[in-house]
Amino acid sequence: MSGTYLGMPAFPTAAASATRDGQLRANLTHATHTIRDKRARAVAELPDWALLREAGAAIKDRTLRHLDGYLERLEAAVTAAGGQVHWAEDAEAANRIVTDLVLATGEREVVKVKSMATQEIGLNAALERAGVRAYETDLAELIVQLGDDLPSHILVPAIHRNRTEIRDIFRERMAEWGRAAPEGLSDRPADLAEAARLHLRQKFLDAKVAVSGANFMVAETGTMVVVESEGNGRMCLTLPETLISVVGIEKVVPSWRDLEVFLQLLPRSSTAERMNPYTSMWTGTTDDDGPRAFHLVLLDNGRTDTLADTVGRQALRCIRCSACLNVCPVYERAGGHAYGSAYPGPIGAILTPQLRGVGSELDASLPYASSLCGACYEVCPVAIDIPEVLVHLRERVVEGGEVTRNGRRVRIRPARGHAAERAAMRAARWTLDHPGVLRAGQRLAGRMRGLQPRRLPGPGRAWTASRDLPPLPAEPFREWWRRTRGEQREAGR
């Protein structure tokens, strides 16, 4: 992995290799089950959870339906408070704005707070091309950066690594980026965290420029909110002279009061805590406290295209808590990398194909990276109906139709690989409508099961590419039923 998602294989291919990685599956199963149980307890503490969830969804819908007005209001409030607002229509524009701002300070290094938006636009690579080195300061992002790896989870980007792997990465790579790992570093999480503290402290104390995202932006007041645990966020947000925040336009909320909903929903859904250890809120700049210059880069990069889809729009409610990842049976087995995007898991399966379009094979495969079990919808704190959007996007992949790309209405053609699937479904319907044919076929298959391949040839190939063909039973179910239940019934008479 080289820190980019370009050229990633389609989900079924990536998932097929990931599911065979026993270590990865063990790491993921342990982590997702731990957080899943903790989250359920944290949520159960609040008897009004369902009402908070409803309010969270409604506030986001209000925001999205009037997004232009709220963005203008936000811009005015941030500017009045001493900040400077920039607009970026796509990743390239955002990267250019940030790079120019950094270069204008004369600095060649920046410290970074974990941010999905900058991951999405590939900011670190863009800065590197301009001769600027970006240091990730979130512990998990540091592990990913040192390991020349990609994040695989929204909240815990290095969830696919266990303690021994992390120790090895620290021992081998820390010295290249700054202070080396202590001699004889063990794999105890406390020792690993201490190594990260020592490694990063020098960078925090020397940094002149920081780059962050934000969890929320309040239109009414111009207040930015960053929710975190380690204090690396506070370091980046308060010690440097210049702060640049890159934030998706959907992160705005109308009013100060709205934070009372999201600051209850987010920590319990993401880290399963009553409240995360640190939350920073700032409005523009403050004399003699924190950065002297604050720049807000408002990022579109496919968000307005997503907004144009009245079914898919709800994906923009997402507050990046990652609860949907932790309950997803597909994510648990396939791992985050298979989704080929900064946004893995169920939310990634609906967000990525909308942000990027379904033009590539990978993006067209993502709406299928789900069993449609609905667990993601159940846990979503802003009630995004992920299964509904998945089905909607599958329809688009298979049928094609009108969509908005880069602000323009275009008509997309059906994806090629899916013609076979349509044919297979038609064949299945015919077979199921003719039970005699089905019965004969099953008997024949039962007798020939020694010859069964693991992968199907022809039109069935796409289906078995991501699944091992289940072994055929010696006896079809309907035969078994007739033999056992039929006899019982006769005996009972």
Place this chain on the structure above:
Amino acid sequence: MSARDVVLGRVRRALADVPREETPEQVPVARSYLDSHAPADAVELLAENLADYRALVHRATAAELPGLIAGLLAAREARSVLVPVGLPESWLAAAGGVRRVPDEASATPHALDAVDSVVTGCAVAIAETGTLVLDAGPDQGRRRITLVPDHHICVVRVPEQVVESVPQGLRRLVPERPLTWISGPSATSDIELDRVEGVHGPRRLEVVLLAG
């Protein structure tokens, strides 16, 4: 056309389904959730939740406070302490051998890193979540002084600075001030989701509940 016009234009076209005459208020937001989860005793709940997140909780009267703070600094072998400009004089009255470092804009991050402890007041404490909120008031100082030193002692006046819930807390705060919400000491769960206290912020958070 500026990038601003491009993005706002796209937003407006994307919202073609929204009736022009619709106002934001016409998109209903039911705020039927609870204003508080009604703890029996907010101060007790605050103490419990602070401790649950590994903050060390102490109680003192005004008369006991100087001795307590001096003892906490001594226990950590603190030789220097950061002092916000508006911190009551009496709070550090008994901390004789500890060098006082005033909170100044000119202090470099490296200078702050050389200080052992910091003592502050707070703006609001939220019982249900075990959260202290600092608003950079005179007895709290700049945001960075409660971040760089490894030991933070925060004094909460009870019951007047304690609220029950997040909604009540937000109503007491002024958005234009820089705000720092602190729930337990710095922590991470990034390694196998095992919680480890203390990564970058103070590894030791001590809270004094000051009554009377």
